[in-house]
Amino acid sequence: MKQILSILFAVCTFSEVLSAVNLQEEEVGNGRYSIEGKVFPPEEQDLLPWQVDTRVHVNGGEYIGFVRDDGTFVIHNVPSGSYVVEILHPDYMYEPVRVEINSKGKFRARKVNYIQTSQVIQVPYPLRLKALTKYRYFQVREQWRLTDFLFNPMVIMMVLPLLFIMILPKMMNDPETKEDLKQISNLAKMSDMPEMSEMFTSLFSGGATAKASAAKAKQVKKRQ
Amino acid sequence: MGLLSIYFKPNFLGLLKCLNKLNWFIVFFSLINLSVCIYEDQIGKFDWRQTYVGRIKFSQFDTVSTAKKIIVATEENVLAALNLKTGQVVWRHVFESASTGNIQLLQITEKVVTVSGSNPYLVRGWNSATGVLQFEWSLTLQNDEQADFSEWWVQNDMLVHMLPVFGSHIEVTMYNLATGQNKGSTTKLPAVWSNDGCIVTAPYYTCIHGPMGNQQLFSLDVTSNTMHLISQPLSEYVTLSSYDGNLRPLDGNGILPAFTIDDKKIIMIKNSQFEMLKTDVVDPSASVAIVDVANGPAVLQTWIDDTQGFSMRANSVSTGAEVAELRTSDRELRLPDPEVSSAVCTKSAREQLVCRVLLTGGDDSVHLMQQGGRILWSREEALANVVAAEFVELPVSDLDAAIESEFDQKEAAKMYSSIWAAFSRRLQTQFQQLQTLVHSIQSGEVLEDDPPSALVRDYFGLHKIIVLVTDVGKIFGMDNLSGSILWQYYESSLDTENVLVYTRRTARHPPHDAYLTVVGKHEETGNGLIISLNPITGSLIGERVLQLDVQLLQVAVLHKADNEKLHALILLDKDENVQILPQSAAPLVENMFMYVAERNTARVQGYAIIYNGQTVEALRTWLVQLGGSAEAGHRIVAAAGKPGGERVHSPGRVLADRSVLYKYVNPNLVLFVTEGPDPLHKDVVVATCVDAASGAIIAAQAHRRARALPYVVHTEHYLAYLYYNDKHRRTEIATVELYEGKQRWSGAGAAFTSLWAERAAAVERLAYILPAAPAAAAVTHTERSLTDKHVLLALTSGAIVEVPWAYLEGRRGGGEEGAMLPAPAPEIMLAPEARLNYNRTLARPRQLYTAPAGLESTSLVLATGLDLFYTRVAPSKTFDLLKDDFDYYLITIVLAALIVATYSTKYFASRKMLKLAWK
Missing domain, CATH: 1.20.5 (Single alpha-helices involved in coiled-coils or other helix-helix interfaces)
Incomplete structure (x- = not known):
């Protein structure tokens, strides 16, 4: 009996110490806690008070908090557990945060990760929540632009063959391009030149080697 | 150029091929472009939102700030400011829907003060102009059992909390309003005379106590330092023989502590004395309030007079003389059980009395009345609590009806036997058409601004009437394009729990009117109550209001129409007898089945409905105990059958290898989602697909350590349901697809039979993570089901998100169609572009209703909840309509x-x- 009493006493003192430690967490009693944080408004905020439109939902509206003038919010009377805190604003996106309160009243805030639920990336508590971006709800109306029209695949499909059909034959008729083409073909011949010279040299050097070279050429051909 | 041509020439064919490919890609991508959203200039073009606050609990005029407002707190746990001139919501705060959000007190000093919750309580102060929170503190009472009897009020910047312990004492605690200080200093006042019939008229606590025939009226100022108990024998005020113990505080925000006894006499506490007023209560049902009019306070009473209709009158408190300006009687105003919520009167510059009286009705409507009985604005707050909705088609115009009847083969054969008659008829109708054309051209410019007064079907079938059944028993007909209320019908005895709405005859059958039936319960007896209306006009037709003398188990509509094109109603009552409405349709009953699912025991009983020559009877055919045995303790969270009259356009789906996978399309399939405890895994969610005709279980699956959510989607061969995964603490959506396989079970066009059960359907299933908290789920419906199906999810954040089925498919095996589908992801992307209601956030969405439009591409969507939101969606884009920016x-x-x-x-x-x- 004495032992039990002493154990009880020890437990009592221990819990007292714990509650003393947790005083700063603002314990309300009956294991009810308060989630605290501050919401930072979007920078390009409008004149109307953004605090009215901003709501704090815990676990999808199980607990609801409201934002004060300075952006702070408190959600009272939350029992220990794991909660997703969302800041809802019609125009701005905030990242949700998971707040975990253990049975001793310790707080831990981390990023919400629904896929790897065990992954912990801590964020500071009391929460400090900043608007990420403005929601883009709308499609941007396409404006008629010449470049869009020209680079439209359909138009390209139509125009390019037209070019090939109409312009190429005309270019063929054009004397300048003819010369151009000739030059190009000359160039092509030029590229043949060294081979020809080789042929000549082989011709002059003698039949045997020529045969050998011919065989070589054949080999080359085969390789090709 | 030359060089270029040389370079390209050998590759010309290749280039063409390449371009061709590119082109195909572009066509392809535009086809499966899954992003669905509107342009910014389309805001409000296809959609509207109406914001509501709910039935008003407390209200007070805010005459202090410059923009005049009425601050209201409602039964829906909403605190809002309404514009005094228009009645529109200036700002609104939605509290928790559970008891933690119940508003216990609303008082306006220089701030708006609310006390909400039920132990622990939250005291909050709001800026009345902007609605921004000023201060907030929490209060937990030690005495939890008695906490429900707490009374709160604000006095001299102190929050007074009074907690009576009946028959013993009263605990009174005062707190600093802004900080909540002075906790703990509670004064206990002895009050052995207190009981649960006591009332508070701040700062007095008033009771009737004593033995029968010798009752005493006690009253105590609980805030004063000196305890001074006022007591008088009750017989001074009422004759005790007829007294039935009814003590009632006055409505409105009493400026004087006063109450009524026995709904007859009004008693005021003045100078620590009871003082009976010279004015009596006019009618036992009258609402009594005290208003400060120009020359002293006056008693304001409203009631419904049998002959005069709505009546209001005011008498001066001190003299009993009537205030003439406030006398009103209005037979036109339909306001059942009127109640003065708050009233304010001022003197205008010309010494005229200017009064504003906020009236609430038993039908949850709110009206602001000024002196002389003119209604400045009205709000139908019943719409904050819609329990059922139905889209109803409009009738065609007379001219179109004439043309249609001309081409109706039967009619034509009857009426126009000779060719000349038909010819003259044709000429006639063409002449009529010409006339209307000329007429429309003449008056077209004049009438452009006016709303279309004639309720006729438009060319694309987009114009419909939404019939909304609300919790309080009020039925509304609403124009879906404008959101304006066309008609309303209030049935106070209708209990709308599990109410069902059936369109029994559409407007397509002139000369018969459209016919809509609401099946509910009687409020007191629980027996069936059936209301039949014409949904276009709101007038009662057919069976009108029919009160059954039995409770109903199940209701269905006969699939065959009778001679008058009316679908009969089949009612299965508690004794398993069947009634047919109308009786004459009994011989049409054939191949009917019904099932009754008991929510708490998860027992599903199947019935066959058979006509035996004289009567229709129900035979028990099958019984399924969901979730295993009855001891398993499962309960049904959701049940979803196929929507009536659903079409399935294609019997199969083409796979990437050009083979066809045939869908298992069973019209009798019902999905049940049950939830029950499990010794190993805490909770399990079981989804069971039951064939409701044969009772066969087609598919079933269980999720361990999960809690079921009542959101289910069931269409064609798709099923989806949501549950909360406790292990990973996230919401998941499980999707199931049923297939017959690569071969068809029966020939093309053959009717499905549930009795042929030789082969089992192949079940394809997957689950996806939903990174949000859902509030409702629905699927789009189109006229012929040619269009894709998109799942609509309402989230608690107030968004309605459109998720293409491609993201949710249960069949994701193999990479063969990988190119066609978006990359598989475990988490469903909820992009802001997919939000149907963009930044028009909806407060507390509760249900989504979809209906097909006449256009194949378009589905109409209505979201209910605290707000109403209507829009239309085109899941495969509007392929049958020119773009509006054409x-x-x-x-x-x-x-x-x-x-x-x-x-x-x-x-x-x-x-x-x-x-x-x-x-």
């Missing part, structure tokens, strides 16, 4: 230019030919 001018100019070019070239060509001929 450039008519450009196409006209191009066409004109082409015509001009053609003729001019023709002219030039002929000139050229002529010249050639002359050469």
